Amino acid sequence: MIEYRNLRIALLGAGNVGSQVARLLLENGRELADRAGAGLELVGIAVRNPDAERAVDLPRELFTTDAQSLVVGADIVIELIGGLEPARTLILEALNSGADVITGNKALLATHGAELFEAAEQVGAQLYYEAAVAGAIPIIRPLRESLAGDNINRVMGIVNGTTNFILDRMTTLGESQEQALAVATDLGYAEADPTADIEGYDAAQKASILAGLAFHTIVPIESVYREGITGVTLEQVEAARRAGFAVKLLAICERISADGAPDGVSARVYPALIPSTHPLAAVHGGKNAVFIEAEAAGDLMFYGAGAGGTETASAVLGDLVSAARRHVIGGPGVGESHSADLTILPIDDIITRYNVRLDVLDKPGVLAAVATIFSEHGVSLETVEQAVEETDAATATLVIGTHRATEAALAATVSALADSDVVRSVTSVLRVEGS
Amino acid sequence: MIEYRNLRIALLGAGNVGSQVARLLLENGRELADRAGAGLELVGIAVRNPDAERAVDLPRELFTTDAQSLVVGADIVIELIGGLEPARTLILEALNSGADVITGNKALLATHGAELFEAAEQVGAQLYYEAAVAGAIPIIRPLRESLAGDNINRVMGIVNGTTNFILDRMTTLGESQEQALAVATDLGYAEADPTADIEGYDAAQKASILAGLAFHTIVPIESVYREGITGVTLEQVEAARRAGFAVKLLAICERISADGAPDGVSARVYPALIPSTHPLAAVHGGKNAVFIEAEAAGDLMFYGAGAGGTETASAVLGDLVSAARRHVIGGPGVGESHSADLTILPIDDIITRYNVRLDVLDKPGVLAAVATIFSEHGVSLETVEQAVEETDAATATLVIGTHRATEAALAATVSALADSDVVRSVTSVLRVEGS
Numbered sequence: 001m002i003e004y005r006n007l008r009i010a011l012l013g014a015g016n017v018g019s020q021v022a023r024l025l026l027e028n029g030r031e032l033a034d035r036a037g038a039g040l041e042l043v044g045i046a047v048r049n050p051d052a053e054r055a056v057d058l059p060r061e062l063f064t065t066d067a068q069s070l071v072v073g074a075d076i077v078i079e080l081i082g083g084l085e086p087a088r089t090l091i092l093e094a095l096n097s098g099a100d101v102i103t104g105n106k107a108l109l110a111t112h113g114a115e116l117f118e119a120a121e122q123v124g125a126q127l128y129y130e131a132a133v134a135g136a137i138p139i140i141r142p143l144r145e146s147l148a149g150d151n152i153n154r155v156m157g158i159v160n161g162t163t164n165f166i167l168d169r170m171t172t173l174g175e176s177q178e179q180a181l182a183v184a185t186d187l188g189y190a191e192a193d194p195t196a197d198i199e200g201y202d203a204a205q206k207a208s209i210l211a212g213l214a215f216h217t218i219v220p221i222e223s224v225y226r227e228g229i230t231g232v233t234l235e236q237v238e239a240a241r242r243a244g245f246a247v248k249l250l251a252i253c254e255r256i257s258a259d260g261a262p263d264g265v266s267a268r269v270y271p272a273l274i275p276s277t278h279p280l281a282a283v284h285g286g287k288n289a290v291f292i293e294a295e296a297a298g299d300l301m302f303y304g305a306g307a308g309g310t311e312t313a314s315a316v317l318g319d320l321v322s323a324a325r326r327h328v329i330g331g332p333g334v335g336e337s338h339s340a341d342l343t344i345l346p347i348d349d350i351i352t353r354y355n356v357r358l359d360v361l362d363k364p365g366v367l368a369a370v371a372t373i374f375s376e377h378g379v380s381l382e383t384v385e386q387a388v389e390e391t392d393a394a395t396a397t398l399v400i401g402t403h404r405a406t407e408a409a410l411a412a413t414v415s416a417l418a419d420s421d422v423v424r425s426v427t428s429v430l431r432v433e434g435s
Numbered sequence: 436m437i438e439y440r441n442l443r444i445a446l447l448g449a450g451n452v453g454s455q456v457a458r459l460l461l462e463n464g465r466e467l468a469d470r471a472g473a474g475l476e477l478v479g480i481a482v483r484n485p486d487a488e489r490a491v492d493l494p495r496e497l498f499t500t501d502a503q504s505l506v507v508g509a510d511i512v513i514e515l516i517g518g519l520e521p522a523r524t525l526i527l528e529a530l531n532s533g534a535d536v537i538t539g540n541k542a543l544l545a546t547h548g549a550e551l552f553e554a555a556e557q558v559g560a561q562l563y564y565e566a567a568v569a570g571a572i573p574i575i576r577p578l579r580e581s582l583a584g585d586n587i588n589r590v591m592g593i594v595n596g597t598t599n600f601i602l603d604r605m606t607t608l609g610e611s612q613e614q615a616l617a618v619a620t621d622l623g624y625a626e627a628d629p630t631a632d633i634e635g636y637d638a639a640q641k642a643s644i645l646a647g648l649a650f651h652t653i654v655p656i657e658s659v660y661r662e663g664i665t666g667v668t669l670e671q672v673e674a675a676r677r678a679g680f681a682v683k684l685l686a687i688c689e690r691i692s693a694d695g696a697p698d699g700v701s702a703r704v705y706p707a708l709i710p711s712t713h714p715l716a717a718v719h720g721g722k723n724a725v726f727i728e729a730e731a732a733g734d735l736m737f738y739g740a741g742a743g744g745t746e747t748a749s750a751v752l753g754d755l756v757s758a759a760r761r762h763v764i765g766g767p768g769v770g771e772s773h774s775a776d777l778t779i780l781p782i783d784d785i786i787t788r789y790n791v792r793l794d795v796l797d798k799p800g801v802l803a804a805v806a807t808i809f810s811e812h813g814v815s816l817e818t819v820e821q822a823v824e825e826t827d828a829a830t831a832t833l834v835i836g837t838h839r840a841t842e843a844a845l846a847a848t849v850s851a852l853a854d855s856d857v858v859r860s861v862t863s864v865l866r867v868e869g870s
Contacts, residue, residue, distance in 0.1 A: 024584070024731060035583050035651065130581055136732035138581030146565055146573030148470050149459070149752020216470065279738060282717055296459060297571035297749035300739035303714060304732065314732035317584020 006039035007324055010074035010099075012046045012067055012090060013081035017104060017131070019056040020313035021078060025320075026058075032317065036324035044070045046081075055309070072097060076323050078316060079103040080131075088112055095119045095127070100323040102316055104131030110205035110221035113212065126326060128319035133206045134159050134288045136311035137304040138318070143213040143292075151295040152214040155253040156433060159206040161286035161306040162190045162197035163229050163249040167271070168284050170237045171246060177232065189286050199228035200249060200269040207251035210290070211267035214253050217342045225268035225347040232271050236428050239357070239387070239399070245273035246281040250433060256345060264343035266350050273355055274434040291434075348408040353435070354379075355401055357387070357428040358417060362396040366422045370398065373420060377413040379405040395424055401432070441474035442759055445509035445534075447481045447502055447525060448516035452539060452566070454491040455748035456513060460755075461493075467752065471759035479505045481516075490744070507532055511758050513751060514538040515566075523547050530554045530562070535758040537751055539566030545640035545656035548647065561761060563754035568641045569594050569723045571746035572739040573753070578648040578727075586730040587649040590688040591868060594641040596721035596741040597625045597632035598664050598684040602706070603719050605672045606681060612667065624721050634663035635684060635704040642686035645725070646702035649688050652777045660703035660782040667706050671863050674792070674822070674834070680708035681716040685868060691780060699778035701785050708790055709869040726869075783843040788870070789814075790836055792822070792863040793852060797831040801857045805833065808855060812848040814840040830859055836867070 011022055025032070025042050033039045045058065046067035064070055067090055071077055077094035079101060081087050087108050094101050096119065103109070109116070109132055120127045130140045134157065143152075158164050162184055169180040181198070184190035196202045204226040211219035229249050237247050254266045274281050279301050283289040288306025293299055305311040360366045367384065374381055380403045387397035402410070410429075417423045446457055460467070460477050468474045480493065481502035499505055502525055506512055512529035514536060516522050522543050529536050531554065538544070544551070544567055555562045565575045569592065578587075593599050597619055604615040616633070619625035631637045639661040646654035664684050672682050689701045709716050714736050718724040723741025728734055740746040795801045802819065809816055815838045822832035837845070845864070852858045 020731070028584075028586070031586075032584060136729075137735060138577035141576050141581050142573035145757050146576050146750065146753040148756035149463075149467060149754075150749040151463070151466075279717070282714070294571075294749060296455070296745040296752070298740045298743070298746050300572060300737075302735075302737055304735035308733070310731040311733050314585040314729060315581065317731070318581040319584075321583035322580050 004033050004037065004039040005328075006041045007075040007327055008043045008073060009040055009320070010044055010046070010070045010077045011042060012070070012077065012079045012087075014045050014047045014054060014058065014063075015080065016055070016309040017312045017316065018045070018080040019054050019058060020309040021080065021316050022058050022062070023056045024310070024313055024317055032321060036321045037328040038324045040320065040324060043074065046070045068093065071099070074099050075327055076100045076102065076320065078320065079105060080316070082107065084108055084111060088116075091116060092119055095123060095125045098123055098125060100126045100128070100326065102128040102319040102323060104129065104312060104316060106132040106202070106205040106209060110208035113209070114218050114220070126323060128323055129209070130319050131312050131315040133209050134290055134302070134304070135306040135308060136314050137288060137290065137302050137306065138315070139210075139290050139302050140213065142302065143210070147292070147294055147297065150297050152292060153255050153295060154293040155210050155214050155290060156280060157206065157210060157251040157290040158248055158280060158283050158288055159251045159290065159306060160197055160200075160203045160249060161288055162194065163203070164283065164288070165189050165286040166198070167229060167232065167237065167247055167249065170234055171241055172284070174234065174238070176234050177229070198230055200226045203249060203251045203269045207253055207267040207269050210251065211253035211265060215255055215265045215342055217265060217344070219265065219267050219344055223267065223344045225266075225270070227270040229271050236430065240273050240430070241276075243399070244276050245432070246276050247271055247430070248274055248280060250274070252433065254350070255342070256349070256351070264345040264349075266345045266347075268347060268350065270431060272431040272433045274432075278434040280434060348406065348411070350407045351404050353382070353402055353404055353432040354410050355399070355428070355430045355432050356414070356426065358398045358400070358426055359395050359424040360398055361422050361424065362394055366396070367398070369420065369422045370417070373416050374400070374402070374413055377416065378409045379403075379413050397427070439468050439472065439474040440763075441476045442510040442762055443478045443508065444475055444755070445479055445481070445505045445512045446477060447505070447512065447514045447522075449480050449482045449489060449493065449498075450515065451490070451744040452747045452751065453480070453515040454489050454493060455744040456515065456751050457493050457497070458491045459745070459748055459752055467756060471756045472763040473759045475755065475759060478509065481505045503528065506534070509534050510762055511535045511537065511755065513755065514540060515751070517542065519543055519546060523551070526551060527554050530558055530560045533558055533560060535561045535563070535761065537563040537754040537758060539564065539747060539751060541567040541637070541640040541644060545643035548644070549653050549655070561758060563758060564644070565754050566747050566750040568644050569725055569737070569739070570741040570743060571749050572723060572725065572737050572741065573750070574645075574725050574737050575648065577737065578645070582727070582729055582732065585732050587727060588690050588730060589728040590645050590649050590725060591715060592641065592645060592686040592725040593683055593715060593718050593723055594686045594725065594741060595632055595635075595638045595684060596723055597629065598638070599718065599723070600624050600721040601633070602664060602667065602672065602682055602684065605667075605669055606676055607719070609669065609673070611669050612664070633665055635661045638684060638686045638704045642688055642702040642704050645686065646688035646700060650690055650700045650777055652700055652779070654700065654702050654779055658702065658779045660701075660705070662705040664706050671865065675708050675865070676711075678834070679711050680867070681711050682706055682865070683709055683715060685709070687868065689785075690777070691784070691786070699780040699784075701780045701782075703782060703785065705866060707866040707868045709867075713869040715869060783841065783846075785842045786839050788817070788837055788839055788867040789845050790834070790863070790865045790867050791849070791861065793833045793835070793861055794830050794859040795833055796857050796859065797829055801831070802833070804855065804857045805852070808851050809835070809837070809848055812851065813844045814838075814848050832862070
């Protein structure tokens with residue numbers, strides 16, 4: 001048996017993911033050492049309460065409440081406590097002491113990523129974060145390395161399992177959003193306070209990270225446009241399904257460079273219609289997937305579990321083996337590339353297609369009046385249908401599909417429609433992606 | 436503008452992929468340099484005939500017929516000439532002179548991989564081969580790095596676009612294999628001599644490479660079991676579709692460690708039934724996908740273009756940026772891990788499920804006789820149906836689904852069935868995967 005030099009691994013946090021990382025590290029240590037070319041010695045686990053009950057039985061002597069002391073002298077620090085502080089300070093301390101850091105902390109990366117990457121570069125340390133986006137799915141490394149020689153035009157991700165679970169049940173079982181959320185909560189897919197998921201905050205953090213990787217540009221969380229799914233009704237989902245679409249909460253990162261729009265990149269999160277033939281439409285339940293459109297490589301999709309303790313632990317351990325190999329062989333690793341530094345566009349400049357539903361007066365001339373409002377605002381119509389739903393006798397429901405138009409033009413159109421005498425109400429506006 | 440140190444890039448081959456690599460390298464040189472931190476100077480392109488007509492217009496002065504001289508003094512050599520020789524000798528010369536090598540040569544890796552990896556390790560050079568499996572799809576890096584901390588139980592890949600195109604047309608359009616192959620040839624999906632594709636040789640080479648990565652074990656091409664699709668009939672495809680299955684040519688790499696079978700790994704290629712709800716069943720046309728079952732990460736799938744000049748060039752350029760970064764920062768890179776060195780099992784030891792169709796005498800007692808033959812050979816039945824197809828009055832068609840059994844047991848069963856008085860003929864035997 002080969003004798004390896006031991007690397008000192010410090011683990012911060014022993015929650016759902018952290019406790020599985022500790023378990024796998026202790027159980028598979030020898031195998032991981034063979035792959036890494038170094039022993040991986042778990043020297044301690046920093047937690048707030050060592051006596052708290054945990055899903056995994058871990059040696060009591062590994063626990064400490066003194067995260068700061070644990071970080072000092074570690075070769076590799078794994079941060080899985082989440083949140084901004086003390087995670088940020090501990091990571092900076094670890095990097096400054098020369099340790100490599102592995103984190104699954106999407107909130108921290110989306111908020112303080114620039115500072116952390118800068119700190120790592122200053123001292124020649126590495127920051128790994130495969131676990132921060134789409135759980136078990138290897139997406140960071142493919143974007144950062146495999147596609148480094150290509151130009152990415154667009155990334156569309158289903159990166160939040162809770163919302164996909166809810167929208168999928170609404171679509172396939174006809175449940176209301178409230179019913180589906182209740183099931184998600186019962187099954188542990190949704191947290192007690194589901195705001196971060198259903199309002200799209202979680203997906204927006206991931207969009208920030210994905211956009212940075214795809215476009216070699218720092219895209220801070222403040223510049224990510226965000227809408228959650230709370231406004232999505234069963235009626236919208238069912239109308240979409242009848243029309244051949246699925247409703248998905250998408251994290252979209254796009255490079256825009258023609259079409260009359262300003263040059264730049266956009267990162268945004270909103271519920272959108274995608275054609276039911278699109279590979280993303282087949283992503284069911286709590287699964288995640290990231291669809292990438294690259295100039296040379298064409299369309300790619302990465303699919304798998306977006307959350308879960310052992311699943312996310314797999315991504316952490318992959319980073320750990322990478323970090324350990326780097327310690328054995330030397331050299332500062334891949335590093336971040338923000339060389340492009342592109343302009344980040346506001347939502348108003350974004351161009352896409354829209355699906356608009358209107359309740360209008362059921363009398364001659366109304367369709368022409370509605371069409372005129374669209375055309376006055378520079379939005380051209382692709383399809384107009386009268387919905388078959390029963391409303392009262394004096395009201396008709398129009399379903400309008402537009403050609404590509406800016407968000408600003410569409411917003412002005414919707415505002416003018418709402419003010420129009422012939423329109424009773426604009427009942428639904430959804431963007432259409434992936435077609 | 437930052438001044439970079441220039442790296443000397445030598446390109447061997449200017450075919451479909453090579454000429455696109457040259458084009459993208461010349462067109463996007465500055466952007467690639469920013470990402471790599473080094474200038475990427477294409478110093479020459481070795482070809483057999485510099486005057487041959489090519490899809491891409493490239494500077495005549497770059498061409499040379501002297502590959503050997505070009506390799507000497509290059510920092511990075513890109514080998515895209517294919518075949519075993521002179522590719523093998525040129526790569527060994529490049530590695531021995533200290534250059535990193537990028538190759539898309541699956542045949543060479545499947546045949547001489549061990550020798551090439553050994554040569555690279557000896558001199559501390561790197562061998563990159565993302566383009567060798569599934570074209571544009573990043574699959575090598577995820578297996579080699581992202582999943583390095585996990586244990587992979589199984590890899591199932593649709594890794595040959597030509598055969599997937601043919602089987603997909605048979606399934607969705609009801610074309611015969613001959614008709615579908617003719618279309619594939621017309622569209623340039625199939626080569627003039629399609630043997631390597633339809634007989635599964637191409638997929639077997641990729642299975643060899645995937646198995647090596649998944650199981651940290653060298654799996655040479657000779658140990659990959661292989662069946663092509665020439666025996667797959669439209670009748671089989673249509674019967675499968677009616678029963679809720681798709682027929683796909685699968686490259687399967689499996690780790691076997693229970694179930695009464697010997698411990699070890701298996702790599703094999705054959706047409707198989709997969710449930711139409713399985714993500715691989717939704718991989719249409721010439722697309723490729725690799726489905727991975729990992730212990731901690733769960734199920735993952737990677738989907739995209741498996742071939743094409745620009746698509747595959749994207750994978751080559753990703754490797755090029757990785758190689759260039761390594762030159763800038765130093766250190767010998769990731770390296771291969773064959774630490775596990777598991778036993779490779781022969782096809783007879785493999786366990787899976789089977790779908791068997793028989794023409795039998797249509798008289799009492801036949802079903803019992805058939806069931807007895809299965810049970811005498813240790814193969815237990817899961818489903819038995821009488822097919823509705825019209826045959827002559829004295830003949831009935833039985834469709835039998837088995838539980839999991841070894842290939843050896845199934846082969847003995849089929850042989851005994853063929854010899855039985857009550858069986859007119861065994862018309863179809865297909866393996867069932869992914870369920």
